[in-house]
Amino acid sequence: MSVLRNVGHWLEERFQWDDLVAPLREKTVPVHRLSYWYFLGGITLFLFVIQVLTGILLLLYYRPGANEAFESVQYIMTQVQFGWLIRSIHSWSANLMIFTAFAHMFSVLFLKAYRKPRELTWVSGVILLFLVMGFGFSGYLLPWNTLAFFATKVGTEITGQVPIVGKPMMIFLRGGEDVTGATLTRFFGFHVAVLPGLATVLILVHVLLVQRLGISIPPQLEMEWDANPSAKREMKFFPNFALRELMAWYIALGVLGALAAIFPWNLGVKADPFAPAPAGIKPEWYFLFMFQTLKLIPAKVWFIDGEVLGVLAFGLAGLLWVLLPFFEGDHPSRMKSWITGLAIFALTYMTGMSLYGHFAK
Amino acid sequence: MASGESLGNPNQQQPPSVLRRRFVEVLLGSGFVATAAAFVYPVLRYLVPPTTSDLGSDAVVAGRVGELKPNSGKIFRFGNRPGLLIREASGEYRAMSATCTHLSCTVQFREDLREVWCACHNGKYNLDGRNISGPPPRPLEAFDVQVRGEEIFVRRRRET
Numbered sequence: 001m002s003v004l005r006n007v008g009h010w011l012e013e014r015f016q017w018d019d020l021v022a023p024l025r026e027k028t029v030p031v032h033r034l035s036y037w038y039f040l041g042g043i044t045l046f047l048f049v050i051q052v053l054t055g056i057l058l059l060l061y062y063r064p065g066a067n068e069a070f071e072s073v074q075y076i077m078t079q080v081q082f083g084w085l086i087r088s089i090h091s092w093s094a095n096l097m098i099f100t101a102f103a104h105m106f107s108v109l110f111l112k113a114y115r116k117p118r119e120l121t122w123v124s125g126v127i128l129l130f131l132v133m134g135f136g137f138s139g140y141l142l143p144w145n146t147l148a149f150f151a152t153k154v155g156t157e158i159t160g161q162v163p164i165v166g167k168p169m170m171i172f173l174r175g176g177e178d179v180t181g182a183t184l185t186r187f188f189g190f191h192v193a194v195l196p197g198l199a200t201v202l203i204l205v206h207v208l209l210v211q212r213l214g215i216s217i218p219p220q221l222e223m224e225w226d227a228n229p230s231a232k233r234e235m236k237f238f239p240n241f242a243l244r245e246l247m248a249w250y251i252a253l254g255v256l257g258a259l260a261a262i263f264p265w266n267l268g269v270k271a272d273p274f275a276p277a278p279a280g281i282k283p284e285w286y287f288l289f290m291f292q293t294l295k296l297i298p299a300k301v302w303f304i305d306g307e308v309l310g311v312l313a314f315g316l317a318g319l320l321w322v323l324l325p326f327f328e329g330d331h332p333s334r335m336k337s338w339i340t341g342l343a344i345f346a347l348t349y350m351t352g353m354s355l356y357g358h359f360a361k
Numbered sequence: 362m363a364s365g366e367s368l369g370n371p372n373q374q375q376p377p378s379v380l381r382r383r384f385v386e387v388l389l390g391s392g393f394v395a396t397a398a399a400f401v402y403p404v405l406r407y408l409v410p411p412t413t414s415d416l417g418s419d420a421v422v423a424g425r426v427g428e429l430k431p432n433s434g435k436i437f438r439f440g441n442r443p444g445l446l447i448r449e450a451s452g453e454y455r456a457m458s459a460t461c462t463h464l465s466c467t468v469q470f471r472e473d474l475r476e477v478w479c480a481c482h483n484g485k486y487n488l489d490g491r492n493i494s495g496p497p498p499r500p501l502e503a504f505d506v507q508v509r510g511e512e513i514f515v516r517r518r519r520e521t
Contacts, residue, residue, distance in 0.1 A: 150466055150467075150481060154465075154466060171410065177412075180441075274437075274438055275436060276436060276468060277480040277481050281466075281480050299492075299498050306496065307463070
């Protein structure tokens with residue numbers, strides 16, 4: 001151990017990081033019956049790291065291009081040792097990450113952790129959620145199978161519905177008028193370079209904000225603890241909470257490994273731009289509530305195209321969602337505010353529409 | 362030395378050196394802006410994909426006589442877009458664009474419905490290509506069909 005201490009001392013003399021990590025030693029996590037929800041952000045981060053690692057592994061064999069992509073993924077899954085497992089983990093981890101990110105967001109809403117001064121933590125988090133969905137959308141196309149081909153066609157076409165900027169954006173995304181190999185090349189670039197870069201910066205900002213501002217206590221509990229300080233419970237972040245988080249990661253890894261091994265991800269059929277869309281085609285589950293909503297809007301509402309209306313409504317809703325904390329004052333009388341109601345509505349709507357979309361013909 | 366004095370005495374009005382400073386600021390500023398523009402403009406143009414000369418000719422061979430049994434359909438290539446060739450139960454041929462006018466999925470002929478159907482959002486068209494149910498906002502572009510010998514030619518309709 002003395003060798004380690006010497007090395008630590010030697011590095012400390014050169015980096016002088018003691019001051020930097022000092023706050024981490026003081027940091028505490030409030031302990032109460034809802035503390036378990038604090039793990040979700042960390043689990044999402046853990047799954048993101050898994051994505052980066054398995055993504056790098058997939059890059060060793062994956063080849064972007066309309067004539068090679070499907071075959072290279074097929075090669076990974078059938079020829080490369082444990083290739084099926086790596087790809088399966090990448091796909092499952094992606095889906096779990098989106099799920100935990102959504103769960104994290106709703107837990108933050110219900111525990112009211114977005115309140116002042118944590119508005120920017122919320123903003124960066126919601127943008128990260130959108131980025132994660134962008135990862136999902138771009139990554140979905142990469143195996144170049146039929147489902148992905150038509151999902152991308154529909155998804156980019158929806159972008160094209162936005163007035164004025166829609167068409168140029170669609171052409172930018174597709175790399176042309178149609179979904180072709182050029183689209184695949186672009187999506188590959190977004191998926192492995194643009195999005196990871198943006199996400200890494202935003203994750204750093206997000207985590208830094210959590211470090212600076214400390215962990216939020218639900219307002220109800222805060223009041224109780226203010227009235228009766230002896231009831232206050234907390235634990236040290238390091239090592240007490242960090243070790244618990246590590247256990248959560250270990251469980252997440254177990255779930256991930258089991259899912260990936262027991263239900264390996266399908267590859268499907270190679271995309272053919274000259275084949276009709278297969279029956280029962282649907283987007284990934286996290287886009288299903290939007291898909292189903294668009295499906296239910298009539299072709300014309302008054303004089304506006306139904307699609308345009310739906311896209312604008314979702315765009316506006318997304319923007320307002322990012323700015324959500326700024327609509328709530330920090331006035332105590334508004335504690336039981338409408339935001340909780342809105343969160344319940346959003347959760348119910350998204351779950352209901354997703355289930356409807358899943359079971360609808 | 363004038364500039365040195367002006368820095369030392371900010372309260373004193375010294376128009377020539379202030380002017381000179383302003384001139385240098387504007388020169389530098391516009392230089393930066395010009396440099397930035399010189400970088401940004403090519404990048405923006407680079408992001409826009411080149412337009413491909415699409416469609417080629419206005420007519421293609423969509424299939425051969427005898428290839429399609431009555432009441433069936435097939436997808437053919439029309440330039441780099443898909444087209445749909447249908448043989449009705451009566452034996453008559455029809456052709457139209459196979460790109461759904463809703464969100465541009467590729468449609469198919471449903472033998473059971475005797476209609477054109479899009480699997481993505483359950484849009485339906487009749488055999489003239491007219492949108493009859495579901496979300497499609499416009500009819501499919503109909504093409505002219507000519508049978509010449511063994512080959513079935515599909516031709517884009519002239520704009521009138």
